[in-house]
Structure formats: structure tokens, C-alpha cells
Amino acid sequence: MSIFETYRNATPRSAELYRDASALFPGGVSHNLRRFFPHPVYPRAAAGARFTDVDGHTYLDLWMGHYALILGHAFPAVRAALAAALDGGWHWGMVAPAQVELARRICDAVPSMEELRICSTGTEATMYAVRLARGFTGRPVVLKAAGGWHGASSDLSFAVKSPFQGAEGPGLLTQREQGVDLISFNDPEATLRVVEAHRGKIAGIIVEPMIGAGGFLPADRAYLALLREVCDEQGAVLIFDEIITGFRFRYGTLADAYGVTPDLTALGKVVGGGLPIGVYGGRREIMEVANPALAAPPDRPVLVGGGTFSCNPLSLAGAIATLDGLKERGEALYTDLERRGAALRQGVEERFAAAGVPAVCTGKGSLFMTHLLKGEDRGIASPADIAVKTRAEIKDRELRVALLNHGVFAVHGGGSLSSEHGDSELVALLDAYAAAAVDLKGELKF
Ligand SMILES: Cc1ncc(COP(=O)(O)O)c(C=O)c1O
Structure with a gap:
């Protein structure tokens, strides 16, 4: 089964929601980046490093709310701060x-x-x-x-x-x-x-x-x-x-x-x-x-x-709780994120190479993006390099859906780690990238 067929079969409820949305929103979305072929996945709930979709599947999230959630989804201290702020009226x-x-x-x-x-x-x-x-x-x-x-x-x-x-x-x-x-x-x-x-x-x-x-x-x-x-x-x-x-x-x-x-x-x-x-x-x-x-x-x-x-009181409360949460975790959090991010970038490149799909991971610390290369040149230092040397369109089409089929939600072929992406999540992420690379190799010419 193709990457897209597998995804369609697994996500009928998301497909239905997208059909409804497409009649009401241009392109079915309010932010273009959230739209992808054949239809976006609709989350139902999220916690930690994961979310569950309306069809009942659970995914490891790398998008983490446009890279906002460095302490994970539904971070307890932010939840508590919001609950306290709600009592006082939210606007x-x-x-x-x-x-x-x-x-x-x-x-x-x-x-x-x-x-x-x-x-x-x-x-x-x-x-x-x-x-x-x-x-x-x-x-x-x-x-x-x-x-x-x-x-x-x-x-x-x-x-x-x-x-x-x-x-x-x-x-x-x-x-x-x-x-x-x-x-x-x-x-x-x-x-x-x-x-x-x-x-x-x-x-x-x-x-x-x-x-x-x-x-x-x-x-x-x-x-x-x-x-x-x-x-x-x-x-x-x-x-x-x-x-x-x-x-x-x-x-x-x-x-x-x-x-x-x-x-x-x-x-x-x-x-x-x-x-x-x-x-x-x-x-x-x-x-x-x-x-x-x-x-x-x-x-x-x-x-x-x-x-x-x-x-507004909610944003202020969420921000203060987040900064305090970051401060409390101190340098150790950032050192951990740095280590896992580096391992992920290297591991993804290795898995793509093993599948025979030339790719480079850019990024720093807990952020990464995977670029599928057109040729041998791996030097990616500017947006101009990306335009010339990579097959940019695949990242948010085949790669996004192949990763979803293996339980990972990524945007631009990557995303951000949070404090909730621990060592076991790292292993699961690398397994998913390995499987997605094999799927890409099977479906596209590299
Ligand atoms: C570097 C940068 N600047 C500005 C923005 C805009 O921020 P917002 O989406 O909160 O309006 C973004 C959002 O992705 C961004 O990545």
C-alpha cells in the first residue's frame, strides 16, 4: 500500500472533518502550514510528548505547538497557573x-x-x-x-x-x-x-x-x-x-x-x-x-x-509558570535537550543513509529539520542552499505522511524536542524515521 493509502485508511474521521472544514475555510485551515495532502490529522487531546487523534491513534509530537511547548503538552505547572488565573476572570x-x-x-x-x-x-x-x-x-x-x-x-x-x-x-x-x-x-x-x-x-x-x-x-x-x-x-x-x-x-x-x-x-x-x-x-x-x-x-x-x-491574565500566568519551570530545571534541561537533539540529528541522517535516501539534518539544540538532497552536495548553510540543493516539497508531503504512518507528527521533516521527549522517545523517533526512510525509498526515486 502506498504512503497515502495507508494514511487514508488509518484516519477516516480526520478525512471527514477535513471535508467539512474545506467547505468553510479556504483550504480547510486557518494556518496554511497545518494543511497537507491528503488531509491533516485532527488531534483530540495532548499530554507530554504525545497526542491522540480523533481516530484513536497516538503519535509522538515533534511540532509541539509550533515549537512553543518546551515543557511538553499540558505541562502541570502551567495547567495549575491557568486554573488559578481562571478563577479571577480571564480577560x-x-x-x-x-x-x-x-x-x-x-x-x-x-x-x-x-x-x-x-x-x-x-x-x-x-x-x-x-x-x-x-x-x-x-x-x-x-x-x-x-x-x-x-x-x-x-x-x-x-x-x-x-x-x-x-x-x-x-x-x-x-x-x-x-x-x-x-x-x-x-x-x-x-x-x-x-x-x-x-x-x-x-x-x-x-x-x-x-x-x-x-x-x-x-x-x-x-x-x-x-x-x-x-x-x-x-x-x-x-x-x-x-x-x-x-x-x-x-x-x-x-x-x-x-x-x-x-x-x-x-x-x-x-x-x-x-x-x-x-x-x-x-x-x-x-x-x-x-x-x-x-x-x-x-x-x-x-x-x-x-x-x-x-x-491577558491567562497568557501572563502561562508565561510566568513556564519561565519558572525552565528556571527550576536550570542548565540541566538545556544540556539534556542539546544531547538528545544532536543524537537525533545524527541518528536520522544515519537511518536515511542506510535506506539509500540522501538527507541532511539541520538545526541546533532541540530543533531539527530533515532535508532530502538532490545530489551529493551536503552543504546547507542558507535558504538559498535549500532552494538549490534539496527536494524541499517532499518534506511536507510524503515524509510528513510516512512519519505519521509510523506514529510521529513532524513538520518540515523535523521539529522540536521538549523535556518530555526522553531517551525512550528518542529510540521510538529514530525507529519511525528509519521506517519512513524505507517507505520513501520504495515510493520515490532517489
Ligand atoms: C521566527 C518567527 N518570527 C515570528 C513568527 C510569528 O509568530 P506568531 O505565529 O506567534 O505570530 C514566527 C512564527 O512561526 C516565527 O517562527
Whole structure:
């Protein structure tokens, strides 16, 4: 039986739900990444490292809520904090005592964050960060990396997917109209050419210290240091999008591990412990341009921070419980995740090689992505390499479904480990990748 037939036979209830959803939502989904052929799997409940679907199968989860759940699904301390917060009402739309508690924790862990604001999504956080950069400098141009995903705001929805060019679709202005240009991740010379072309007009540069959706590709330290120098020299604002990387590899940011300090940082995902959150902040003098108390008419502050649900009691409670849970586990958690992640990346590559399917695993710490190669060249350091050297379409089609058939839910051929993915889960994951690689070899030409 083919990969897709096996999956269809095992998931009739998911298929039925998807048919219903397709009549009501474009593509049957509210987030494109959740849709895949022939139909998405519909979870019923999740706990720890696993979820159960509506057809009664249990899967090991690698997606972990878009990489948000570093302490696992239904983490007990977050559950308890939510239950306590619910008793007080879950939406006030007013300032909340807990916002100070959360802000103190974040600022302690991220020293470059002198002031911050809290919103409900990462998309808002990066959108406001680039607006602050423009407002602070009075300049129009924002540079972003080709292959970088910062959420779907109109400001930054350019060159996200292969072939990494231009607006992501109709309905968006052109890059030029939006004041955006692209830099090549990890390519200093090409980046400097773009910087030169906009000399004097650059408000800021936004980049992930490890490209996330674009391939889990860590930046070279020298590349980040170059961006820092460029921003200093041009008087531009350096923004690190750490929505995936923040609190993922250490209790703090990846930037601090690199020793390169941005002017602004965006956080989300892990920080919220599974509740909606976005955080943006950094140098006080930049953040203060948004202070409504300081702008006397006719001057106006930079407008950041709408959001009916910003700083809602549930997100604050979930975030505080998560950060405390991470702090309590300390370095040991991150060391364990690092060890398992490295073993997984190596083990997956070995299993694919054994099946005769050339593949490379990128990533760092508890994050990994599997790329199926077109040829012998295994050098994958940038989104451009992924576009040229890999068969990117297979990751979220055949590979996603083959892994589901063997009890694993992965996105882009990989995902993230949590504290609940222990050594026995690691063995089960590697067995599933081995079996999926054999299935791929049987069905596709490599
Ligand atoms: C690096 C990065 N920035 C921003 C976002 C947007 O965050 P959200 O989905 O919470 O709006 C994402 C989401 O995947 C992301 O990976």
C-alpha cells in the first residue's frame, strides 16, 4: 500500500472533518502550514510528548505547538497557573499585576531588554519592532533576510518561501513600496552590497540568529557581528527575531550566547508556554519613542501596542509558570535537550543513509529539520542552499505522511524536542524515521 493509502485508511474521521472544514475555510485551515495532502490529522487531546487523534491513534509530537511547548503538552505547572488565573476572570483589558512579574523575569534573562511591551502574537512583536526602528530613526528602509519568516504582517511578508523573492502573494505591496529589501543570510559580501545601496536610508535590519522556518540554519557569529557593525555605522536599529530561539537553547536569548547584542529583540512561542504571546523590547531610548506620556502635541508617539487581548491574565500566568519551570530545571534541561537533539540529528541522517535516501539534518539544540538532497552536495548553510540543493516539497508531503504512518507528527521533516521527549522517545523517533526512510525509498526515486 502506498504512503497515502495507508494514511487514508488509518484516519477516516480526520478525512471527514477535513471535508467539512474545506467547505468553510479556504483550504480547510486557518494556518496554511497545518494543511497537507491528503488531509491533516485532527488531534483530540495532548499530554507530554504525545497526542491522540480523533481516530484513536497516538503519535509522538515533534511540532509541539509550533515549537512553543518546551515543557511538553499540558505541562502541570502551567495547567495549575491557568486554573488559578481562571478563577479571577480571564480577560480584563486592563493593566495586570502579573505583567510586571513577567517583565522582570524577561528583562533579568535578557539584559539588553531595558523596556518591553507584551502583545498576543509574534507577528505583532516583529511588526511593532520594525515600526519602532522606523520611528526612532526617521528612515524608511528595513532589511530582512531572504528565507526569514517573521509572521504574516504586511511589513515583512517578503521572500519567505523558495525561491525567496518578492511579496509572498497578491494583496501585498511590492518590496519597494513597503520599504523592504532583502539580504542573503550568512553571506557578508552580498549583504554589504545591499546595505551600500541603501546607505543613509536604513531604519533597521531584522534577522533571526538562527533562521527558523527557512531551514533551521544557525547564523555564523561573524555574520551577526557584521550586522551589528553595519547598524552601528549606519545608525540603524538591529532587531533579532528570537521568537523561536528565545529560551529554546538557554534561559535567555541565542544572541547572548553568541555575544552579539541587538537593539531590539522579539520573543514569543516558548515564553508563552502554549498561550498566545509576543514580546518586543530592547534599548530604552528606542522603546521610549512609543511612550505616550512623553510626546507633547503636536508630536505623537510611535504607535505600537494595540491588542484587545494583550497582557491577558491567562497568557501572563502561562508565561510566568513556564519561565519558572525552565528556571527550576536550570542548565540541566538545556544540556539534556542539546544531547538528545544532536543524537537525533545524527541518528536520522544515519537511518536515511542506510535506506539509500540522501538527507541532511539541520538545526541546533532541540530543533531539527530533515532535508532530502538532490545530489551529493551536503552543504546547507542558507535558504538559498535549500532552494538549490534539496527536494524541499517532499518534506511536507510524503515524509510528513510516512512519519505519521509510523506514529510521529513532524513538520518540515523535523521539529522540536521538549523535556518530555526522553531517551525512550528518542529510540521510538529514530525507529519511525528509519521506517519512513524505507517507505520513501520504495515510493520515490532517489
Ligand atoms: C521566527 C518567527 N518570527 C515570528 C513568527 C510569528 O509568530 P506568531 O505565529 O506567534 O505570530 C514566527 C512564527 O512561526 C516565527 O517562527
